[in-house]
Amino acid sequence: MxxxxxxxxxxxxxxxxxxxxxxxxxxxxxxxxxxxxxxxxxxxxxxxxxxxxxxxxxxxxxxxxxxxxxxxxxxxxxxxxxxxxxxxxxxxxxxxxxxxxxxxxxxxxxxxxxxxxxxxxxxxxxxxxxxxxxxxxxxxxxxxxxxxxxxxxxxxxxxxxxxxxxxxxxxxxxxxxxxxxxxxxxxxxxxxxxxxxxxxxxxxxxxxxxxxxxxxxxxxxxxxxxxxxxxxxxxxxxxxxxxxxxxxxxxxxxxxxxxxxxxxxxxxxxxxxxxxxxxxxxxxxxxxxxxxxxxxxxxxxxxxxxxxxxxxxxxxxxxxxxxxxxxxxxxxxxxxxxxxxxxxxxxxxxxxxxxxxxxxxxxxxxxxxxxxxxxxxxxxxxxxxATKIHNANVQERLKEQTITTRALPFNDRIKIQRETLNYPTLATTTIGSFPQTPELRALRRNYKSGAISKEIYESGIQDYIRDCVRFQEEIGLDVLVHGEPERNDMVEYFGERLRGFVFSQNAWVQSYGSRCVKPPIIYGDIARLEDITLQWTLYAQSLTKKRIKGMLTGPVTILNWSFVRDDLERSVICKQLALALRDEIDALQNNGILIIQVDEAAFKEGYPLRIENVLEYERWALESFKLATAIAKPQTQIHTHMCYSEFNDIIKTIEDMDADVISIETARSGNKLLKVFKSQGYQNEIGPGVYDIHSPRIPSVEEIKKQILSLLEVLPKEQLWINPDCGLKTRKWEEVKPSLKNMIEATKAVRKTL
CATH class of the missing domain: 3.20.20.210 (TIM Barrel)
Incomplete structure (x- = not known):
């Protein structure tokens, strides 16, 4: 051999x-x-x-x-x-x-x-x-x-x-x-x-x-x-x-x-x-x-x-x-x-x-x-x-759906959104997830195994969301999230509610260090089977007068973070995902959730390595994101988030995504990434991460204040949101609470100087 x-x-x-x-x-x-x-x-x-x-x-x-x-x-x-x-x-x-x-x-x-x-x-x-x-x-x-x-x-x-x-x-x-x-x-x-x-x-x-x-x-x-x-x-x-x-x-x-x-x-x-x-x-x-x-x-x-x-x-x-x-x-x-x-x-x-x-x-x-x-x-x-791979209804619907443009251009939408949503200068928020505690994991595990009833499980999830919302209100965040306690993973959770996915017990793959993910496996045509995020988002909204941000994982990221069937073009699979998420966005906005984040953390990593193949990928990836989000009404603000990316070569594509707000990870790399947006003349709003969540250290008020001031050297205050650089699920509460408090205190201090 x-x-x-x-x-x-x-x-x-x-x-x-x-x-x-x-x-x-x-x-x-x-x-x-x-x-x-x-x-x-x-x-x-x-x-x-x-x-x-x-x-x-x-x-x-x-x-x-x-x-x-x-x-x-x-x-x-x-x-x-x-x-x-x-x-x-x-x-x-x-x-x-x-x-x-x-x-x-x-x-x-x-x-x-x-x-x-x-x-x-x-x-x-x-x-x-x-x-x-x-x-x-x-x-x-x-x-x-x-x-x-x-x-x-x-x-x-x-x-x-x-x-x-x-x-x-x-x-x-x-x-x-x-x-x-x-x-x-x-x-x-x-x-x-x-x-x-x-x-x-x-x-x-x-x-x-x-x-x-x-x-x-x-x-x-x-x-x-x-x-x-x-x-x-x-x-x-x-x-x-x-x-x-x-x-x-x-x-x-x-x-x-x-x-x-x-x-x-x-x-x-x-x-x-x-x-x-x-x-x-x-x-x-x-x-x-x-x-x-x-x-x-x-x-x-x-x-x-x-x-x-x-x-x-x-x-x-x-x-x-x-x-x-x-x-x-x-x-x-x-x-x-x-x-x-x-x-x-x-x-x-x-x-x-x-x-x-x-x-x-x-x-x-x-x-x-x-x-x-x-x-x-x-x-x-x-x-x-195998007959379970193919679904004629999904294939037919994909042929019929062609609208991939928002009803109004950004400059018109943003005026409506600022008036409707009424958020302040340097609005503060988080990227979505809050700490996944051992107790929370045990709750989900026990429910999945049948050890506890649905009533006990849902009561536990409600308790977490209630505490999460209360904490965010106490420290003064402007746009809140429900914390995602019901989600084992930002892709797997969605796949479990979509046709065409199968899930493993132990198919863990290393993402970095001790961080492991269990990618879903896409085996067939994809369709939305039920409401995916609506129940818990509406529950969180019922607890506060502040805006709750709906949290979805985008079609390109679900595709790139899954093991994907190899008998169909990736572009077609991505558009199937987009249609399923389009339905979820519509359900959220029709129930009063007017800030919706469609995470595309993995948009960049799907790029072909050979430059001659890039345009084709950008074409269908962009089309898929817009197919999902074009359903949003002018007053519905679409956020997106991108992880660890060099944006120089894709800034035009990001602009074409036409998200109202994009949050990016800049805490480890300084303002280098942000300068790309300025040089391009990017008009939409941006939330650069002001501290690194991949480290257990707690940033001081002065450190975050300095970071915010450095952001203001690059972009005007009207364009900036203030947030951590990624989701907080991998961190502990004893790290998250003081870090976010310091972020809010730093933001308030900077606002006074403006």
């Missing part, structure tokens, strides 16, 4: 890492206990990979691989230099009482967040490779053959933020440090060293890299220098095609090149180039990002096509990317209907698919693999013909 994966999920079958991390952060367990949990998980995951050529080492992380590499390279900002070991590591990731965390953003077009390293020409760059070496030695001791998984230098550099120094000088210094890291590993680890360098940044093409001084010559020079150290090198790209990198790497002395044939079909055009070299092709053939059982017949046909150019002995079957983006195993799903479950394949099962496909590719169908092969064919046929 010749088999490879680029990484494995690290949170554990039962989210063991999440629990160990949160226990350690709460000072309820020791560092030794956390590391023991990590060691046990690594061993368990290596055992599942024993049929592969090598097990992945260093794909495991206590928080994030980009942070790991920054830490290993000694790219430690001066503010953290007084801290040691995990105290320093987690302070960079999460902040502490005295320090802000480093910025986070999305890993390409996935829902995984990475910590953005900061690079400074004056950093000491003292290497710390202990974690890599210890994991490597552990794998050896357990009897496995290890392959070190590393984020490639060029991807690391391109995704980092230079805080001081000229690009060329910083590039040179970080490159030297990175090469020293490899030399250190070579010197201290015995035997043949195999390293797979992940270089997904190259799927974006040369243009963004050339701005950083990265050229074809620099790539060839770098990887030849690494190769000269006597390492077996694989360089892999994924999430799209990268003919540019293939053309470059064939000119180096490296061993293998990894290409994604699931999301980068145009990689087939690189086979002619590869064929003329001696490089081994690591063919990303099994989907590392989606949960459907592969159609192995079509995968085999693709491999046979590849083999017309590249000899069998130079082809290694691989996952398309790291399996980090998948749940652990379908074995934990005992409640899902058997037919739907048979269509699904998670990380553990993906390895089994690789084994079966490789067996048939190398040796044909034999008595050993015939039964499994026929089962795969049957599963795919059953899914294709």
């Amino acid at each position: 010749a088999l490879n994966i680029l990484g494995f999920p690290r949170i554990g079958k039962n989210r063991e890492l999440k629990k160990a991390l949160e226990s350690y952060w709460a000072k309820e367990s020791l560092e030794s206990e956390l590391l023991a949990c990590a060691s046990a998980l690594k061993k368990e995951h290596w055992e599942l990979q024993k049929s592969l050529d090598y097990v992945c080492v260093n794909d495991f992380s206590l928080y994030d691989n980009m942070l790991d590499l920054a830490f290993a390279l000694g790219a430690i900002p001066k503010a953290y230099e007084g801290l040691q070991g995990l105290d320093c590591y987690f302070a960079m990731a999460r902040g502490n009482k005295n320090l802000k965390a480093l910025e986070m953003t999305k890993w390409f077009n996935t829902n995984y967040h990475y910590v953005v390293p900061e690079l400074d020409i004056n950093y000491k760059y003292i290497l710390n490779t202990n974690f890599i070496k210890e994991s490597y030695k552990e794998a050896i001791a357990f009897g496995f053959r290890p392959k070190i998984s590393l984020i490639g230098f060029f991807t690391f550099f391109a995704l980092s933020k230079i805080t001081n120094g000229e690009i060329k000088a910083v590039f040179k210094k970080v490159k030297e440090t990175y090469l020293n890291l490899i030399k250190n590993l070579v010197q201290e680890l015995k035997g043949e060293l195999v390293i797979e360098f992940s270089e997904p940044v190259f799927v974006k093409g040369w243009t963004p890299l050339e701005k950083l001084g990265i050229s074809q010559d620099s790539v060839i020079e770098f990887y030849n220098a690494v190769n000269a150290l006597g390492i077996k090198i694989i360089v892999s790209t994924f999430f799209e095609h990268s003919k540019e990198l293939t053309e470059t790497l064939v000119q180096t002395n490296i061993y293998g090149i990894g290409l994604d044939f699931v999301y980068g079909e145009k990689n087939l055009q690189s086979l002619e180039i590869l064929a003329k070299s001696d490089k081994v092709l690591f063919a990303g053939i099994i989907d590392g990002r989606n949960v459907w059982v592969a159609n192995l017949e079509s995968k085999l046909a693709l491999l046979q096509n590849i083999a017309k150019k590249i000899p069998h002995e130079r082809i290694v079957l691989s996952s398309s990317c790291s399996l980090l983006h998948l749940p652990f195993s379908t074995e934990s799903e005992t409640k899902m209907d058997k037919e739907t479950l048979s269509w699904l394949c998670f990380a553990k099962e993906k390895i089994t698919e690789l084994e079966l496909l490789d067996s048939v590719f190398r040796n044909g169908i034999s008595p050993n693999n015939k039964t499994k092969w026929e089962q795969n064919i049957t599963i795919n046929k059953t899914r294709k013909n």
Whole structure:
């Protein structure tokens, strides 16, 4: 066999890492206990990979691989230099009482967040490779053959933020440090060293890299220098095609090149180039990002096509990317209907698919693999013909609905809204969710399991909403929310009330650190089955004379944060979602809820990585958002929220969304994002986050006041809303209450100066 994966999920079958991390952060367990949990998980995951050529080492992380590499390279900002070991590591990731965390953003077009390293020409760059070496030695001791998984230098550099120094000088210094890291590993680890360098940044093409001084010559020079150290090198790209990198790497002395044939079909055009070299092709053939059982017949046909150019002995079957983006195993799903479950394949099962496909590719169908092969064919046929997937009414309605423009333009609407809604200058609100306490989770869990009655459950939800509304009134927030106590997740909750979705018990996927999400699975045509948010929004409104903001998750975000069916265009699925949400918006406004937030937190992360594909995505994503919100009357104010995004390249699209108010995350990145809106001449209202909710630290009144004043240097007071930078569900009440009180006090102080 010749088999490879680029990484494995690290949170554990039962989210063991999440629990160990949160226990350690709460000072309820020791560092030794956390590391023991990590060691046990690594061993368990290596055992599942024993049929592969090598097990992945260093794909495991206590928080994030980009942070790991920054830490290993000694790219430690001066503010953290007084801290040691995990105290320093987690302070960079999460902040502490005295320090802000480093910025986070999305890993390409996935829902995984990475910590953005900061690079400074004056950093000491003292290497710390202990974690890599210890994991490597552990794998050896357990009897496995290890392959070190590393984020490639060029991807690391391109995704980092230079805080001081000229690009060329910083590039040179970080490159030297990175090469020293490899030399250190070579010197201290015995035997043949195999390293797979992940270089997904190259799927974006040369243009963004050339701005950083990265050229074809620099790539060839770098990887030849690494190769000269006597390492077996694989360089892999994924999430799209990268003919540019293939053309470059064939000119180096490296061993293998990894290409994604699931999301980068145009990689087939690189086979002619590869064929003329001696490089081994690591063919990303099994989907590392989606949960459907592969159609192995079509995968085999693709491999046979590849083999017309590249000899069998130079082809290694691989996952398309790291399996980090998948749940652990379908074995934990005992409640899902058997037919739907048979269509699904998670990380553990993906390895089994690789084994079966490789067996048939190398040796044909034999008595050993015939039964499994026929089962795969049957599963795919059953899914294709299943009647529950298709709904004629949904398909017909989509053809009929074409209105995607609000009844009045923004400048006319906003006058009506300000008069109708009567909110003050620098209006204060939150992004929607409030802390999900253990008691709240237990309440939902007990109701779902049947341990408590509907009456007891609803009484508990009412109590939470009542307390939530009372607290917001006490501190003086202007626009309130109900706190979302009934929602397990901002996407899953909606999917549970829509046709075409199925839900798992344990299909958890890491979003960042200990934060895990359980994405819904879209298997069929989508329709709204019932009121989704109306009951609890109206209950909250009955408790106060202030405006309650309705909270919906937008169609593009539901799509991008779900595992999506692969038998229909994503644009069509998104529009089906939009129609369902359109009905919910109409129900809310017809019942007096005139401020409605349609979150599009994942709008940016769905962007294609190749620039030539961007316009088509923007077209249908924008059309879907507007299809949902065009039903809003002029007096109904539509808010939206976007997470961790660089807006420079999509500001025109944001403008075209025509939301009345957009809230964005700026707390970690300062006013840089806000200046984009000013330079574009953006007219609609904006709520820049004035403090970072992803850190447990409580911002002071003076700190928030300073932040608000800095916002006013960029945009006029009439255009600004004041809010945290994201929802508060992951925080504790003892953090949320003083932070919001300080936010209100700071806002009042600034208002007095205006």
